[in-house]
Amino acid sequence: MPKPTKGPRLGGGPAHERLLLANLAAALFTHRSIKTTETKAKRLRPLAERLITFAKRGDLHARRRVLSVIGDREVVHVLFTEIAPLVADREGGYTRITKVGNRKGDNAPMAVIELVLEPVTPKVKSSKKSAVAAPAAEPVADEPAEAPAEGETAADQAAAEEAAVASEQADEVVAEENAEK
Template structure:
């Protein structure tokens, strides 16, 4: 007897399906799917949230100086002539960045193995590539989702039965973050 559901798919199809569903669950907060799929999604999602809760504060802030190109009002780089060549003008800027500790970095990489990259398209630009943004779901897990569940010891998702699906009478459920 297997320790997981096969869902009537080959292993690579099943893995892709579950990755997609977990990504959508964490991005949207809830999804509608079948009961068997929801129970498999719950295992993966709860593991990722538990990792995020465990490693949420495991970083240090570091001050870094970086060279940044100066830009004019149009957003183009400012260039000046030195020794007959056009050279970009740079200024030094100090920034504070979060540096992950080794265990948090490992957790981040484990999450990236499961989650697909998400691009957010504004409503007014639907169907266009312009002004799309990459959403960092791992950072969302660490900064938004994990702080909500610090006091909980598991049980981060809830499965609510909706009823049988019209086509094949499969039990449909709503899986959501608690």
């Protein structure tokens, strides 16, 4: 559990802050995105991420610990059945805070805190050894290999082939995302 902050609490005493953050977390899990002050969003982030980590575990003890914080069974059910499977591959960073300017009435800095539910794409490791070895490991197509053009080396051709493969993979990812929608 994170260390409690020293100094003034959000809206009053520590009990009121705990309830306020629990209500903000419940609203975040229900609506997937909420608009609040920057300070509240920054204080909400560690709590929400910890609750999502419990939801990813998915066992009874984790459910009861989340229920002790939030208190609303419907919100806990949504967290465990809908949100946790969407972030199962993500190792952290389940929330995103975006500053949106100041509130009209009291000029308080506002922010939108939202859940990051996009699927995680693994980073492609690019090094000179893997770039040269990748085309050699691929199965040979029916077409004969083209000879390098004048002034073009085998390394240049391998890099061009790797770029073509990467663009095909990116097109497949976009097609999958569009199919999911």
